[in-house]
Amino acid sequence: MLKCNGQDKPTLTISEYWDLKFDNQNDKGFDYYVDESKKLLENSIDLRLRSDVPLGIFLSGGIDSSAVVGLLAERVKEPLKTFSIGYDFGKGFDETPYAQIIADKFKTDHHEIKITPKQFKEFIPEYIALMDEPVTEAAAISLFFVAKLAKEKVTVALSGEGSDEIFAGYDLYQYMSVLEKYRNVVGQRGTNFFAGVANKTLGKSHKVSKYLTMATQPIEKRYKGMSTYPDAQKEALYKPEFKALMEQQEQVSSRQFSKQLFDKMAGQDQLNxxxxFDTKTWLVDDLLIKADRMSMAASLELRVPFLDYRLVEFAATIPSHHKIKKGEGKYPLKKMMEGILPNDIIYRKKMGFPTPLKLMFQNELRDYAETLLLSEETKLHQFFRKDRIEQLIQEHNADKYDHHKTLWQLVVLEEWLRKNS
Known part of the structure; x- marks a missing residue:
């Protein structure tokens, strides 16, 4: 905002125009929250139907995009146009059969595409250019290809982004609750034990090390969003001088920002x-950036019904014990869609644009990654230890440990440095 008082020079000020407030102390009953959430979602979809151009839906076969199709199908006369993507790497990386179930049920005009490792690899430089920042979201590449497919038929598309953040859909939320229970039971001696085991697994298992490290800390210190990554794993890569610089910078930047977010939520329960935290970080800095950049790269407008501000604000009033119930996240949404979607779709495990990076780094991307990350021209070596990078590659190729997430982050950062240095 620019301000100018009399003869004074204009000054630039930054002010927050909206913030999400959680107030779920007054429990109005589970059925009330289901009914109101459905009304708000339907109204949000109605608003996003307003278009003078053809409209379609990104359909993964998960509950979020399927819910949009299910609630929208009865509102239109012509068959909905739906679009899906998958990889030919088996069931773990191909959701198109689930998408086809929804397409058949609601008789949509369905289109799907399978992309190859070769297409994935060739698109990486363009992905780096389109994202501007080194965003390490491999699913963004899948999103570009499905947006490109959709653009052949429509100009506007709807997607299911935001549902996990407002209705608590990620498994990580439940893992964190389990960790908190263990912390309360075992006390300080137990957390010291967790810390010792975490150090022993450093460099071996990203997932094991991550959760053991988390078990040693309170929620305000251990939770850094959906992209949570163990500090010890990162520091094992750092050169000593770079580690010292990062410690100095983090004291005044990211750690302070995280603290401010948790300070705002003082007195709230762990899930809230x-x-x-994820609404203010992961959602806006990863998911929506990915969705916006990749869809607009294909000249496609993307609309997200779950993120209508009224639905987001209402969801913040739903008590946490209603959002996660009987081991199921997004419980209000799941109950809302019973009778509309098949239960096999509603209650199946979340996948979300799965990308076979582990397999590709062992095969089609193997030589590319080695050359990019271990050559004399590699710019990452000014920050990271070359011997550690080489160790990660060797362990991953030998199928000793799964380092695909770290390798992908290094690849993206290296490509970005080469383009912007």
Whole structure:
């Protein structure tokens, strides 16, 4: 905002125009929250139907995009146009059969595409250019290809982004609750034990090390959003001088920002703290950037019904014990869609644009990654230890440990440095 008082020079000020407030102390009953959430979602979809151009839906076969199709199908006369993507790497990386179930049920005009490792690899430089920042979201590449497919038929598309952040859909939220229970039971001696085991697994298992490290800390310190990554794993890569610089910078930047977010949620329960944190970080800095950049790269307008501000604000009033119930996240949404979607779709495990990076780094991307990350021209070596990068590659190729997430992050950062240095 620019301000000018009399003869004074204009000054630039930054002010927050909206913030999410959690107030779920007054429990109005589970059925009330289901009914109101459905009304708000239907109204949100109605608003996003307003278009003078053809409209379609990104359909993954998960509950979020399927819910949009299910609620929208009865509102239109012509068959909905739906679009899906998958990889030919087996069931773990191909959701198109689930998408086809929804397409058949609601008789949509369905289109799907399978992309190859060769297409994935060739698109990486363009992905780096389109994202501007080194965003390490491999699913963004899948999103570009499905947006490109959709653009052949429509100009506007709807998607299911945001549902996990407002209704607590990620498994990580439940893992965190389990960790908190263990912390309360075992006390300080137990957390010291967790810390010792975490150090022994450093460099071996990203997932094991991550959760053991988390078990040693309170929620305000251990939770850094959906992209949570163990500090010890990162520091094992750092050169000593770079590690010292990062420690100095983090004291005044990211750590302070995280603290401010948790301070705002003082007095709230653990789930609300995580949902607020992810809404202010992961959602806006990863998911929506990915969705916006990749869809607009294909000249496609993307609309997200779950993120209508009224639905987001209402979801923040739903008590946490209603959002996660009987081991199921997004419980209000799941109950809302019973009778509309098949239960096999509603209650199946979340996948979300799965990308076979582990397999590709062992095969089609193997030589590319080695050359990019271990050559004399590699710019990452000014920050990271070359011997550690080489160790990660060797362990991954030998199928000793799964380092695909770290390798992908290094690849993206290296390509970005080469383009912008």
């Amino acid at each position: 703290k995580m949902l607020y």
